[in-house]
Amino acid sequence: MTTNIEATDLGVSYGEVKVWSGINLKFSEPGLISILGPNGVGKSTLMYCINKILVPTEGNVKIDGEDVSELSFKDIALKVAYVPQASNETFAMTVMDTVLMGRYPHSGFNVSKEDLMVASKCLKVMQISHLAMRNFNELSAGQHQKVMIARGLAQEPDLLMLDEPTSNLDIYHQMQVMRMLSKVAKERGIIVLTICHDLNIASKYSDRVVIFSKGKVYCDGTPQEVITAENISKVYKVKADVTMVENRPYVLFYDGDLEDDE
Secondary structure, three states, X not given: OOOOEEEEEEEEEEOOEEEEEEEEEEEOXXXXXXXXXXXXXXXXXXXXXXXXXXXXXXXXXXXXXXXHHHOOHHHHHOOEXXXXXXXXXXXXXXXXXXXXXXXXXXXXXXXXXXXXXXXXHHHHHOOOHHHOOOEHHHOOHHHHHHHHHHHHHHOOOOEEEEEOOOOOOXXXXXXXXHHHXXXXXXXXXXXXXXXXXXXXXXXXXXXXXXXXXXXXXEXXXXXXXXXXXXXXXXXXXXXXXXXXXXXXXXXXXXXXXXXXXX
């Protein structure tokens, strides 16, 4: 049974600055969900609230009916895995040991045969088994990203959250990773929640798209329902045509900004 994530009247402020308020979202169906929106609208903030990195100033988040604020970090980690944005930080640890870190909520510091099997399977899913004994700090940025996704998968979560998982990848590997994430969501029956800036990549692989704008959920639905020229104009302030390619919206942008009509 898929886990149930529900945000009710959620609001977050950083000091005097209100990021958003009145956010109501529910994630309960397996699949790949992409969170879109301009910079600074609170896309990452939503993930921080779900995994208790950040305490909301209004409302609450519940996982399977339990308020996140009342759950321990370990309890959350048994259901939710979070892969942050890629960084330049590296460490002298093998890829296998890095991925095994994802097993900590299940096994602590005691690595079992089952943990090794799960980690090996995750490396295979991400097509990086050949890197298992390489040091993490010897890899490229794109390889780092794949290792971190494998570590998230090793956690065996019901909800896998990824903050810009394709940010360091070329177009071939962006497509490869998003295809893998879509496949994992369906085969494991889990929710995969990603933050994405590429509308066409999100459109091609997502089952559901949520767009944030100006502190609110602007629209929520299938790519066909959400990724439209009108929505792009209103949210991103740019002109675009949207055509259909393989039954998915494909966005063609025009140079130049729209005037702010508010």
